[in-house]
Amino acid sequence: MKLIYEKSRAGRRAGRIPDPGVQVAEVPAELARTTPPRLPELAEPELVRHYTELSTRTFGIDTGFYPLGSCTMKYNPRINERAVGLPGFADLHPHQEDEGAQGALELMWRLQEMLAEVVGLDAVTLQPAAGSQGELTGLTLMRAHFADRGEDRTEVIIPDTAHGTNPASVAMAGYTLVRVKTDVRGNVDVDDLRGKVGEHTAGLMLTNPSTLGLFEERISEIADIFHSAGALLYYDGANLNAVCGISRPGDMGFDIVHYNLHKTFSQPHGGGGPGGGPVAVRRDLEQFLPVPVVVRDGDTFRLESDRPKTIGKVRGFGGPFGVFVRAYAFMRMWGPGLRDMSEVAVLNANYVLARLKGAYDLPVDRHCMHEFVVSARTLKREHGITALDVAKRLMDHGFHPPTIYFPLIVSEALMIEPTETETRETLDAFCEAMLAIAQEAGDDPQMLKDAPHTRPVTRLDEAEAAKRLLVRYGFDEHPTSGLDE
Amino acid sequence: MSFTSLTDEDRAAMLAAIGVESVADLFAEIPAAVRLDRPLRVDRALTEGELWAHLCELAGRNSGTGSELSFLGAGVYDHYVPAVVDAVMQRGELLTAYTPYQPEMSQGTLQAIFEYQTAICELTGMDVSNASGYDGTTVAADACYVAKQTTGRTKVVVAQTLNPQVRQVVRTFAPGFGMEVVEVPHTGGTTDPDRFGAACADAACAIFPQPNFFGCLEPAPELAAAASAAGALAIAHVDLMTLGVLEAPGAYGCALAIGEGQSAGNHMSYGGPHFGFLAARSDYIRKLPGRIVGETHDHDGRRGFVLTLQTREQHIRREKATSNITTNQTLLAVAGLIYLSWLGPQGLGDVGRACLSLTEHAKRRLGLPLAFDRPTFQEFAVRLSRPARDVIRDARKLGVHPGYALGREYEGMDDVLLVCLTEKRTAADIDRLAEVLRQVQAVAA
Ligand SMILES: Cc1ncc(COP(=O)(O)O)c(C=O)c1O
Numbered sequence: 001m002k003l004i005y006e007k008s009r010a011g012r013r014a015g016r017i018p019d020p021g022v023q024v025a026e027v028p029a030e031l032a033r034t035t036p037p038r039l040p041e042l043a044e045p046e047l048v049r050h051y052t053e054l055s056t057r058t059f060g061i062d063t064g065f066y067p068l069g070s071c072t073m074k075y076n077p078r079i080n081e082r083a084v085g086l087p088g089f090a091d092l093h094p095h096q097e098d099e100g101a102q103g104a105l106e107l108m109w110r111l112q113e114m115l116a117e118v119v120g121l122d123a124v125t126l127q128p129a130a131g132s133q134g135e136l137t138g139l140t141l142m143r144a145h146f147a148d149r150g151e152d153r154t155e156v157i158i159p160d161t162a163h164g165t166n167p168a169s170v171a172m173a174g175y176t177l178v179r180v181k182t183d184v185r186g187n188v189d190v191d192d193l194r195g196k197v198g199e200h201t202a203g204l205m206l207t208n209p210s211t212l213g214l215f216e217e218r219i220s221e222i223a224d225i226f227h228s229a230g231a232l233l234y235y236d237g238a239n240l241n242a243v244c245g246i247s248r249p250g251d252m253g254f255d256i257v258h259y260n261l262h263k264t265f266s267q268p269h270g271g272g273g274p275g276g277g278p279v280a281v282r283r284d285l286e287q288f289l290p291v292p293v294v295v296r297d298g299d300t301f302r303l304e305s306d307r308p309k310t311i312g313k314v315r316g317f318g319g320p321f322g323v324f325v326r327a328y329a330f331m332r333m334w335g336p337g338l339r340d341m342s343e344v345a346v347l348n349a350n351y352v353l354a355r356l357k358g359a360y361d362l363p364v365d366r367h368c369m370h371e372f373v374v375s376a377r378t379l380k381r382e383h384g385i386t387a388l389d390v391a392k393r394l395m396d397h398g399f400h401p402p403t404i405y406f407p408l409i410v411s412e413a414l415m416i417e418p419t420e421t422e423t424r425e426t427l428d429a430f431c432e433a434m435l436a437i438a439q440e441a442g443d444d445p446q447m448l449k450d451a452p453h454t455r456p457v458t459r460l461d462e463a464e465a466a467k468r469l470l471v472r473y474g475f476d477e478h479p480t481s482g483l484d485e
Numbered sequence: 486m487s488f489t490s491l492t493d494e495d496r497a498a499m500l501a502a503i504g505v506e507s508v509a510d511l512f513a514e515i516p517a518a519v520r521l522d523r524p525l526r527v528d529r530a531l532t533e534g535e536l537w538a539h540l541c542e543l544a545g546r547n548s549g550t551g552s553e554l555s556f557l558g559a560g561v562y563d564h565y566v567p568a569v570v571d572a573v574m575q576r577g578e579l580l581t582a583y584t585p586y587q588p589e590m591s592q593g594t595l596q597a598i599f600e601y602q603t604a605i606c607e608l609t610g611m612d613v614s615n616a617s618g619y620d621g622t623t624v625a626a627d628a629c630y631v632a633k634q635t636t637g638r639t640k641v642v643v644a645q646t647l648n649p650q651v652r653q654v655v656r657t658f659a660p661g662f663g664m665e666v667v668e669v670p671h672t673g674g675t676t677d678p679d680r681f682g683a684a685c686a687d688a689a690c691a692i693f694p695q696p697n698f699f700g701c702l703e704p705a706p707e708l709a710a711a712a713s714a715a716g717a718l719a720i721a722h723v724d725l726m727t728l729g730v731l732e733a734p735g736a737y738g739c740a741l742a743i744g745e746g747q748s749a750g751n752h753m754s755y756g757g758p759h760f761g762f763l764a765a766r767s768d769y770i771r772k773l774p775g776r777i778v779g780e781t782h783d784h785d786g787r788r789g790f791v792l793t794l795q796t797r798e799q800h801i802r803r804e805k806a807t808s809n810i811t812t813n814q815t816l817l818a819v820a821g822l823i824y825l826s827w828l829g830p831q832g833l834g835d836v837g838r839a840c841l842s843l844t845e846h847a848k849r850r851l852g853l854p855l856a857f858d859r860p861t862f863q864e865f866a867v868r869l870s871r872p873a874r875d876v877i878r879d880a881r882k883l884g885v886h887p888g889y890a891l892g893r894e895y896e897g898m899d900d901v902l903l904v905c906l907t908e909k910r911t912a913a914d915i916d917r918l919a920e921v922l923r924q925v926q927a928v929a930a
Contacts, residue, residue, distance in 0.1 A: 004600050004826055015567055015827040017908045020839045022846035026730075028860050031702055033732050037607040039833060040600075040826040044569060047826055051597070055576040058593030062577030071583050075488055079533050081575060084754070088544030093557045094756030095889055096548060100881065103546030104755050114527045129619035129758070130812040132799070140661060164799035168809035172630065174661040177804050215514050245525045246512060252519045262812060269583040270816025271594035272616065272776060274758035290657070312657035316560070316622040316650050316745070317756025329540065335530030343508050344489045350511055351499040367503075367511050391587060401587050406800070421488050424495040450784070455589040457783040462588075465781035465793040469770065471613050472603040 001057070001456075004040045004050050005473045014044040038475060057456050058271070059400050065426050067352075069371045069403035069415025070163065070211060072241045072263035077333070080266065080326035089325055094317040098302040105301035108294045108318060111328045116280055118338065119237070119257045120250025123286040125293065126278045126319040131238055132165040134258025134277030135205070137290065137314045138234050139173035141256060141281060142202050144288040144311050145232065153202035153231070159188050161211045161407040166236060175202060182409055186214040186364035190221060197229045207236035208252065209243070209369035211407040211415070213349065223253025232256060240264045241419070242346055242369035245339025255282045265327035276323035290314045344420035345370040348427060352418055355431040359438035363410045371417035373410050380412050385441040385448050387412040392459060393440070395452035397433035550753075553881065554914055558864050558905025559698065559889040560621070560648050561756065562748040564726060564836065565909050570750045570823050574816065584776070584811070588791040589783075595790035598778040598815065601822040608728040608825075609742035610735025611764035616776035617818035618810065621745025622654035624761035625692060625722065627774045627808055628741050629655060630662055631765070632690030632718045634772050634807065640688040641666045642712070644676040646697035647722055649894040655692075664689065674701045674857025674866070682711030690718040690741075695734070696727060699891070700844070700864025700903065701857055706737035713738055725749045725762070725821070727862055729833030730841065741765045750824025751817050760814035760821060771797060774808030776815075836908050837862075843906040847915045851922060856891075856901045864905045866891060866898075870926050873902040879925040885918060 026032070042050075059066070066073040084090065092104055112124040128134040139156065146153045156175040158166050161182055170177045178196050181189040188206070204226050208216045216222065226233050235254035241264045249257045261267050261276030269275075281289065291310045292303035303318060334341055346369055353362075353372045360374035379385040391401030391414070403415040418427055440448055452458065470479070491499070496508075505511060512520070531539065550563050557563070574580060578593065585591030585598075598616045605614035618624035629641050641659055643652050645668050652668065659666050669676060669684045676693055685691045691712035695705045705721060712719035720741045721734035726748040734742035747759035765773060771794065779793030799806040828836065840863035848855065848865055856866035869876050873890035880887045892899035904918070 001596070003596065005603065013829045013831055014569070015832050017565065017832065017835050017839060020843050020908065020912070022842050022912050024838065025842045025845040027702065027841060027862070031705065031732055033728065033730055034736065036830045036834070037728065037733070039604060039607060039828070039830045041829045042826070044827070047823070048569060048573065051573040051823060052576065054593035054597050055578040056593065057596070058578040058582050059590045060578040060581035062581045066583070068583060068586070073583060076581055077488065079536065083540045085571070086540060086544035087551045088547040088549050090752040090754055091549035091551050092547045092755040093550065093555060093563065093753050094561055095557050095559055096886070097877065097881065100548035100553070101755065103543035107543050117526050129623060132809040132811050133619060133623070136658065136661070136809060140657065143661070164801070164803050164806065165809045165811055167804035168799035168806040171804040172658070172661055172809055174663055217514055217516065220516060220518055246521060247515050247519050248521055251521065260812070268580045268816070269812070270580055271582045271591070271597070271819065272584040272815035273812040274814050274817060275812035313622070313650060313653040314657055315654065316620045316759070319756065320758035321755035322758050325540070329536055332528065332531050332536050332539070333533065335527055336524040337530050338525060338527070341489070344491060346511050347491070347496065347499055347508055350503045354503045367514065392589065395587070395590055400590055403586070423490045424499065452589050456592055457589055457787050457789040458785050460588045460783050460789045460791050461781045462791050462793070465779035465791045468779070468781070469793070470780040471770070471777055471793065472606045473600070
């Protein structure tokens with residue numbers, strides 16, 4: 001379909017703003033714009049049609065099943081959207097004085113309290129903008145902690161199953177990365193780990209359950225190894241949806257935890273975000289949390305910035321407030337029943353796993369938590385069908401594909417996370433599709449190689465995109481104008 | 486409420502398929518020592534109706550711009566958000582999709598991002614744009630990381646007229662990047678190019694705002710030239726809404742342009758979520774953080790869009806990635822795109838001229854001494870006869886929030902008030918502000 005710039009006609013317009021009715025002023029000539037930006041020019045009806053058409057070419061959780069492992073694509077309650085739009089929330093200026101923002105501050109404070117209880121830690125900052133920013137914040141807190149104690153620790157240990165954000169965050173926080181292996185049961189290899197922990201170790205970054213969808217059975221032992229070496233444990237909360245009300249990172253021995261509010265607590269993922277990545281810490285790390293901190297004095301709430309040992313600020317203002325409203329609404333509707341949420345997520349995942357077991361390879365044969373990883377390695381060996389082909393063919397069956405090629409230690413990995421919000425009928429339909437594809441791999445492999453067959457476009461050439469590097473519309477000289485007409 | 490749908494019969498059938506007796510068996514691998522043996526201590530579950538009443542009560546205790554005549558700006562701006570933006574954003578497909586890892590399933594999101602990248606490039610005069618950072622503070626830290634990786638240098642120079650929060654975020658993350666931060670004080674409300682240039686020796690990058698935190702227009706072309714002459718990447722931190730009337734950073738030689746996108750089509754929402762934009766000259770494309778969408782073709786020769794240059798990204802490059810960004814602010818960036826499309830070039834210019842004209846009108850109408858004798862855009866700083874915080878407190882009692890107390894962040898400015906005018910304010914609003922300021926200043930005089 002056409003780009004909005006290709007629909008644009010000089011002189012058309014949608015929005016108008018009121019005439020201010022005061023004397024007109026101009027910016028000094030030497031700072032004034034010389035070439036007007038070529039923004040789209042069209043009237044409002046065409047504008048709405050354009051973006052509505054784009055929406056029809058997008059698959060969201062409202063459209064259907066979206067079992068993207070590690071991303072927790074769950075249903076987003078509609079009340080959340082109505083709530084963020086409330087005038088007292090949407091039109092509240094972040095520099096408003098505390099006494100003019102009591103409702104917002106109380107919501108943030110209550111959210112902090114609930115989040116702390118869920119992970120079993122003492123203090124929470126809501127500020128980070130996403131999980132990866134929570135990681136960078138947590139690692140910066142680690143640095144502050146060791147600097148405060150006059151210790152020079154330079155290394156952070158990460159399992160080879162870790163998400164790419166973990167190593168990237170370690171590098172950005174100025175630490176050296178040390179990798180630890182996974183054992184045959186899919187746990188962190190504790191012997192390998194033991195040999196890598198020492199006086200230079202600042203900490204461990206771990207998600208539990210892991211990206212294989214497995215609970216670390218020896219987590220307490222791992223915590224002991226680190227704590228006795230004077231190091232800290234960081235919990236990547238991307239998989240928290242599996243254990244809410246069941247097992248708490250604080251009780252497992254973690255000192256710092258990030259949440260992905262957009263996963264566990266139902267933020268719509270909006271084509272890539274926004275998200276929220278609050279961080280919780282044990283009491284002795286509280287002094288380093290970013291400012292401002294929401295504080296309660298009796299019946300009133302205020303933002304406190306005067307904290308001498310703070311790491312500073314990691315994002316503007318108190319954090320992505322609209323995300324807090326949604327997470328708060330979601331948590332209040334579940335209450336202590338958050339435990340049931342996790343139970344159903346885990347039941348759904350194990351059910352799908354049980355049904356797919358015969359047709360796909362299992363790297364580790366254990367019960368999974370809220371997600372699991374299978375491999376298409378036999379399909380590849382026998383029929384040349386890769387995880388990518390399976391993914392593309394699933395689209396024809398009306399499903400968004402799972403995460404593929406992650407975690408890195410499993411070849412032809414397919415990582416499936418159904419979440420708690422799907423019906424048994426949906427799970428069954430998905431399993432039927434996966435089983436049918438395994439069958440098709442033998443019967444008609446070329447058909448799978450050519451998939452998808454039912455989307456607005458067939459398989460896209462990613463190599464061409466990286467070679468041409470056409471990353472903006474080129475107007476008059478655009479090479480492909482009109483190609484798709 | 487219920488967001489799950491398993492019946493007892495479903496559960497029984499599923500447990501049987503798995504081969505376990507109960508859901509508890511699925512958790513058997515969790516050691517008893519780390520199992521929570523009590524219910525979570527959180528308030529009881531609310532029905533949707535109860536929740537709505539509670540949220541309305543909380544929202545009702547906030548003083549937004551719907552209940553108070555506000556002249557607050559200082560980094561977040563009360564521009565009008567048209568209905569079309571909210572309506573399109575609520576389309577479930579756009580709202581509830583995730584990162585377009587599977588392009589055939591996500592052409593809508595990908596095309597929208599491509600269109601967004603184009604709009605950002607047009608506005609900033611740059612060649613390439615990423616698909617959004619978190620906000621206007623974090624993109625500044627991102628830009629420093631780009632500068633370190635491209636120049637190999639470790640010094641960051643920032644103008645003190647840059648939004649204090651932006652400077653704070655840069656200071657938080659720079660040590661981890663192995664960088665140190667040097668701030669250049671202002672001279673009468675703007676940054677002196679000679680002083681700025683001198684600080685830029687051996688610097689990786691130099692960041693200055695346009696307009697600056699005091700509302701003043703910086704000598705941006707001279708600042709960019711001074712930084713570049715010293716071999717530092719010149720980075721302008723700009724407001725999209727000014728770029729219909731102010732020159733684009735690309736046109737005066739910046740290597741990168743960054744900023745807060747909230748002012749374009751996003752609600753103030755007590756500070757977020759908003760989006761940060763980051764655009765650059767094409768030389769830097771392989772060092773940019775985050776998502777970038779590129780145009781390509783499918784097997785049948787049809788145009789399509791995909792995430793591209795993913796070898797920059799954390800999921801491929803891991804510790805060698807150009808950033809750790811995954812979840813970003815795509816939805817808000819698309820809101821910005823829709824808003825900019827709604828305004829068009831004419832509308833964007835109109836907003837800029839309206840803000841500027843109202844500001845000049847307010848300066849005359851208030852008749853208070855200006856803190857700085859410089860041209861301004863949509864904010865200006867005035868000196869009061871009392872501490873600005875006290876004036877704000879008293880004015881709010883009369884239903885007017887007169888602005889931001891610059892003493893919150895700058896020493897020696899306790900009596901300075903930063904007043905902001907967007908196109909939503911009117912001449913009558915300015916009359917009301919003048920009247921209230923007269924009243925509350927008289928109290929103490
Ligand atoms: C295991 C894991 N860790 C960290 C992250 C990063 O979180 P975010 O995308 O919120 O930055 C993700 C998801 O992207 C993840 O799946």
